Amino acid sequence: MTTILGIIIIVCILLVIFYVARTVELTKELKGEADDTESTSNVQGYLMLGFLIAFFIGITWSSIYFIPKMLPAPSSVHGVEVEKLFNMTLFFTGIVFVVTHIVLFWFAFKYREKKGAKAYHFSHSNMLELLWTAIPAVVMLVLVVKGLVTWLSIFPDTKTLTKDTMVIEVTAQQFKWNIRYPGVDKDFGSRKIDTAHIGIATPDVWWKNELGIDWTDKASHDDFFADTLYLVKNKPVLMKLGALDVLHSFYLPHFRVKMDCVPGVPTTFYFIPNESTVEKRKLLSKLPEWQKINPETGLPKYATFNFELACAELCGRSHYNMQRYVMVVEQAEYDAWVLSHTPIYAAVEKAQNDALAKLNGSETSNAILSDSLKVAVDSQLVVELASNEVVLEK
Amino acid sequence: MATEEVVNLHAEAHHDAHDEHHPETFLTKYIFSQDHKMIAKQFLYTGMFWAIVGAFLSILFRLQLGWPDTAFPFLETILGKWAEGGKISNDFYYALVTMHGTILVFFVLTAGLSGTFSNLLIPYQVGARDMASGFMNMLSYWFFFLSGVVMFCSFFVHTGPASGGWTAYPPINGMRDVAINKGSGLGLDLWIISMALFIVSVLLGGLNYVATILNLRTKGMTMWRMPLTIWAFLFTAILGILSFPALLAAVVLMSFDRLAGTSFYLSDIVVNGQLLSHHGGSPILFQHLFWFLGHPEVYIIIVPAMGLVSEVLSVHARKPIFGYRAMVFSLMAITVLAFLVWAHHMFVTGMNPFAGSIFVLFTLIIAVPSAVKVFNWITTIWRGNIRLNPAMLFAIGFVSMFISGGLTGIFLGNSAIDIPLHDTYFVVAHFHIVMGVAAFFGMFAGVYHWFPKMFGRHMNDTMGYIHFYGTLIGAYAIFFPMHFMTGIPRRYARFDSFEFANNFGGLNKFISIVAMIVFVLQLMFVLNVVYSSLRGRRMKSLNPYGATTLEWTTPIEHFHGNWAGEIPEVHRWPYDYATNGQEYITQTTPLSEDELAH
Ligand code: HEM
Ligand SMILES: [Cu+2]
Numbered sequence: 002m003t004t005i006l007g008i009i010i011i012v013c014i015l016l017v018i019f020y021v022a023r024t025v026e027l028t029k030e031l032k033g034e035a036d037d038t039e040s041t042s043n044v045q046g047y048l049m050l051g052f053l054i055a056f057f058i059g060i061t062w063s064s065i066y067f068i069p070k071m072l073p074a075p076s077s078v079h080g081v082e083v084e085k086l087f088n089m090t091l092f093f094t095g096i097v098f099v100v101t102h103i104v105l106f107w108f109a110f111k112y113r114e115k116k117g118a119k120a121y122h123f124s125h126s127n128m129l130e131l132l133w134t135a136i137p138a139v140v141m142l143v144l145v146v147k148g149l150v151t152w153l154s155i156f157p158d159t160k161t162l163t164k165d166t167m168v169i170e171v172t173a174q175q176f177k178w179n180i181r182y183p184g185v186d187k188d189f190g191s192r193k194i195d196t197a198h199i200g201i202a203t204p205d206v207w208w209k210n211e212l213g214i215d216w217t218d219k220a221s222h223d224d225f226f227a228d229t230l231y232l233v234k235n236k237p238v239l240m241k242l243g244a245l246d247v248l249h250s251f252y253l254p255h256f257r258v259k260m261d262c263v264p265g266v267p268t269t270f271y272f273i274p275n276e277s278t279v280e281k282r283k284l285l286s287k288l289p290e291w292q293k294i295n296p297e298t299g300l301p302k303y304a305t306f307n308f309e310l311a312c313a314e315l316c317g318r319s320h321y322n323m324q325r326y327v328m329v330v331e332q333a334e335y336d337a338w339v340l341s342h343t344p345i346y347a348a349v350e351k352a353q354n355d356a357l358a359k360l361n362g363s364e365t366s367n368a369i370l371s372d373s374l375k376v377a378v379d380s381q382l383v384v385e386l387a388s389n390e391v392v393l394e395k
Numbered sequence: 396m397a398t399e400e401v402v403n404l405h406a407e408a409h410h411d412a413h414d415e416h417h418p419e420t421f422l423t424k425y426i427f428s429q430d431h432k433m434i435a436k437q438f439l440y441t442g443m444f445w446a447i448v449g450a451f452l453s454i455l456f457r458l459q460l461g462w463p464d465t466a467f468p469f470l471e472t473i474l475g476k477w478a479e480g481g482k483i484s485n486d487f488y489y490a491l492v493t494m495h496g497t498i499l500v501f502f503v504l505t506a507g508l509s510g511t512f513s514n515l516l517i518p519y520q521v522g523a524r525d526m527a528s529g530f531m532n533m534l535s536y537w538f539f540f541l542s543g544v545v546m547f548c549s550f551f552v553h554t555g556p557a558s559g560g561w562t563a564y565p566p567i568n569g570m571r572d573v574a575i576n577k578g579s580g581l582g583l584d585l586w587i588i589s590m591a592l593f594i595v596s597v598l599l600g601g602l603n604y605v606a607t608i609l610n611l612r613t614k615g616m617t618m619w620r621m622p623l624t625i626w627a628f629l630f631t632a633i634l635g636i637l638s639f640p641a642l643l644a645a646v647v648l649m650s651f652d653r654l655a656g657t658s659f660y661l662s663d664i665v666v667n668g669q670l671l672s673h674h675g676g677s678p679i680l681f682q683h684l685f686w687f688l689g690h691p692e693v694y695i696i697i698v699p700a701m702g703l704v705s706e707v708l709s710v711h712a713r714k715p716i717f718g719y720r721a722m723v724f725s726l727m728a729i730t731v732l733a734f735l736v737w738a739h740h741m742f743v744t745g746m747n748p749f750a751g752s753i754f755v756l757f758t759l760i761i762a763v764p765s766a767v768k769v770f771n772w773i774t775t776i777w778r779g780n781i782r783l784n785p786a787m788l789f790a791i792g793f794v795s796m797f798i799s800g801g802l803t804g805i806f807l808g809n810s811a812i813d814i815p816l817h818d819t820y821f822v823v824a825h826f827h828i829v830m831g832v833a834a835f836f837g838m839f840a841g842v843y844h845w846f847p848k849m850f851g852r853h854m855n856d857t858m859g860y861i862h863f864y865g866t867l868i869g870a871y872a873i874f875f876p877m878h879f880m881t882g883i884p885r886r887y888a889r890f891d892s893f894e895f896a897n898n899f900g901g902l903n904k905f906i907s908i909v910a911m912i913v914f915v916l917q918l919m920f921v922l923n924v925v926y927s928s929l930r931g932r933r934m935k936s937l938n939p940y941g942a943t944t945l946e947w948t949t950p951i952e953h954f955h956g957n958w959a960g961e962i963p964e965v966h967r968w969p970y971d972y973a974t975n976g977q978e979y980i981t982q983t984t985p986l987s988e989d990e991l992a993h
């Protein structure tokens with residue numbers, strides 16, 4: 002009903018405009034002024050000038066209003082460099098933007114059609130053209146050089162990384178992140194991409210070893226999955242990225258990190274987080290925008306601030322929902338956090354034993370839950386480890 | 396000169412054929428017409444149809460983005476199972492954005508824009524009786540039509556239309572029967588078929604445009620006397636001919652992956668705990684092929700608009716275009732460089748950083764010819780006597796949009812800055828302003844300007860002014876604030892899963908409302924076109940704007956062959972405005988005694 006009403010109103014408005022516009026044109030034609038473009042050009046000239054002014058007011062106002070709502074300053078070493086480059090580009094392009102717009106609309110106003118006025122014949126000027134080829138070229142050169150220095154510094158040769166670089170493996174899949182840590186030995190167990198490793202671990206327990214972790218490799222025995230990405234402040238980290246099903250993109254907005262996760266093609270990203278979560282909250286607490294109370298929690302926004310991990314490459318219907326928190330902590334807190342995890346190997350082994358015991362007892366049960374592992378026999382269910390919510394795929 | 400002889404021969408041959416006066420039936424005159432002017436109208440109307448469809452889709456997904464928690468019962472009425480309870484399902488949200496992108500990029504801004512104006516203006520402005528091959532030209536339209544029919548059908552199949560993005564990246568689009576995405580089944584099959592037909596249409600059209608421009612110029616119409624519109628159409632056609640085949644190859648290989656189990660783009664894929672047998676391919680290969688078309692494609696869209704705008708600015712400023720040769724050389728530079736920058740869409744796919752550097756270099760170099768064009772346009776209106784009619788306003792609006800959107804390209808082209816910006820709203824703002832809105836403005840400028848030539852009648856200017864200011868202000872209100880959403884990922888059906896992305900609820904509502912208003916305004920434009928073509932003020936003089944080019948020497952009534960007698964000879968360049976104390980001198984005016992040829 003409201004829809005039909007809405008459509009009728011829109012049609013009416015259109016018709017009113019249409020009839021008014023038609024009448025205006027017809028009267029003009031009757032008065033013999035149809036080809037008199039000069040008086041309309043005059044009005045339009047002023048309107049162009051008006052637009053120019055309104056445009057700049059709009060830009061200024063929206064900047065004041067929206068800039069505080071934007072992502073906070075970067076929390077990584079390279080992010081700061083990227084921000085500098087951004088601002089430098091903003092400086093140059095800002096000048097061009099303002100000057101060209103003023104000139105464009107000012108000319109439209111100033112040189113609007115006037116009776117008897119003559120246009121000035123000015124068909125080329127090699128000097129001018131050379132000038133405005135050379136100046137942009139020089140500016141671009143500066144930006145390219147600055148840009149490439151920054152760009153190449155973001156991608157160091159992974160072979161030359163220092164010993165204290167943390168390595169974390171993230172494998173994306175619809176619609177979650179598998180975050181694997183190498184455990185206390187700091188060494189990942191290898192993965193085998195073949196049907197002998199990927200799929201059902203044993204006939205009794207339906208844990209799909211989707212990553213193809215090779216249990217015969219002892220290094221795998223202390224690897225664990227985490228549901229939050231933990232990083233250590235000021236400690237370099239190398240993300241090893243991959244995907245199981247479709248493209249995803251590992252995106253840490255606050256750290257200015259983004260790298261696609263590609264099935265079959267491993268990628269990496271190296272960066273150094275330089276603010277801890279706690280520090281970031283403290284920094285944000287000084288900004289008015291972040292002091293606003295969040296109606297849901299009743300707390301100021303800065304108090305519940307968290308770094309986040311998002312997906313930035315269209316991966317299907319729940320693409321917008323691949324959220325994980327990122328915590329940046331001090332080394333000691335990190336070490337304790339590592340110890341609090343049950344390795345995958347132990348969890349799977351325990352689940353298997355439980356399953357066997359249960360199976361021997363009663364034939365009917367086909368879904369078994371252990372503390373650290375949710376196991377589902379229904380192949381429609383994607384198995385989730387640890388405390389992660391189960392994503393239903395029907 | 397050899398070329399001139401050929402031109403003459405051809406002109407005569409054509410003339411003879413014309414004398415025979417084939418009886419024209421309704422079918423050959425309006426449907427299977429081989430007349431470039433009729434085909435131009437067919438492209439225009441089909442393009443307008445698709446523009447309305449594509450824009451309507453955007454209104455639907457703007458409802459979702461503006462009011463993600465509100466149910467709109469009428470959505471269920473029109474969309475059925477895709478909007479149960481009045482809320483658009485995620486699957487259909489992605490189908491909407493995919494189809495919106497595909498339709499606007501290909502059907503509206505490629506076929507609708509180039510198809511309309513290349514067809515209308517190439518024979519007129521180079522002085523030819525028709526295209527080199529009227530038959531191929533007709534085929535080009537009908538392949539486009541067919542491709543549209545197939546795309547339209549895909550809305551009604553059980554999987555819904557393609558929903559994996561207009562860029563159709565595998566693996567989400569590369570596997571047909573694996574349950575990872577609804578629209579990647581039959582919907583995407585139809586998408587691929589439709590694109591293949593579309594590519595045939597582009598190639599048929601493009602070859603024809605190039606052949607006509609190179610071979611059918613009238614006597615005296617040397618290359619350096621061609622209007623910038625024609626140069627623009629020439630480069631556009633070359634871009635299309637060289638780049639669209641890459642897309643064809645890309646989607647054909649993808650079909651093999653989808654239907655025959657090959658592994659061009661697939662490797663080591665695990666779905667539902669099962670390892671698929673695909674091995675050894677790379678999804679990145681598809682991206683290289685796609686963007687080898689994709690980047691030239693954005694220039695295929697903007698270059699004709701640049702041509703139209705150059706012409707309109709010069710005619711209505713009553714001044715020669717400033718730096719004619721620089722304008723041609725910058726187009727040429729853009730055409731060449733357009734093939735060397737494709738990987739700037741792929742900076743964060745894990746490509747070798749050194750390879751990335753090369754693409755940064757070329758990408759930022761493209762900004763130089765772009766800047767030259769902008770400065771030359773501005774100088775063109777400097778000290779003019781500017782007739783501010785709707786065509787001219789849209790041309791000036793085009794320059795503004797091209798500046799605003801082009802400048803953000805400089806951020807994106809610098810790979811380091813692109814890391815945080817890629818696939819966020821900053822990119823959405825960039826390409827909608829520089830490509831979407833700017834190309835539409837160029838197209839509007841063209842329609843308002845050449846409408847009398849197409850229909851023998853004038854458009855309603857009052858509606859034109861309302862249309863212009865509404866669209867200018869509306870487009871900036873929609874897309875400018877998106878720059879502030881830097882860092883917010885694009886292609887999100889809602890933002891509340893993330894704290895960092897959930898700051899702009901009010902802005903999203905505002906954008907959605909403005910989008911609806913702008914959409915209604917475009918309906919007014921369509922109304923204006925349809926009404927004016929039937930009832931508009933009749934065109935009285937042959938050359939209402941005092942323009943110099945050849946199309947204004949043809950009679951108001953259309954007939955196949957364009958000129959009743961001989962095709963006029965050209966004696967000078969097309970930009971003799973404010974020359975020798977005269978307001979304008981047409982291209983057909985012989986040189987005076989003391990004048991040097993241009
Ligand atoms: C000054 C010149 C320009 C530069 C340096 C530039 C640079 C870029 C870059 C680097 C991207 C990739 C951004 C990303 O995805 O992260 C991009 C995206 C895009 N640009 Fe431009 N651009 C320029 C002008 C144009 C023009 C003239 C058009 C069209 C007429 C255009 C249309 C597009 C489109 C459609 C996309 C996005 C495609 C997508 O991801 O869906 N750009 N541009
Ligand atoms: Cu995703």
Ligand SMILES: [Cu+2]
Pocket residue numbers: 689690693736737739740
């Ligand atoms: Cu590009």
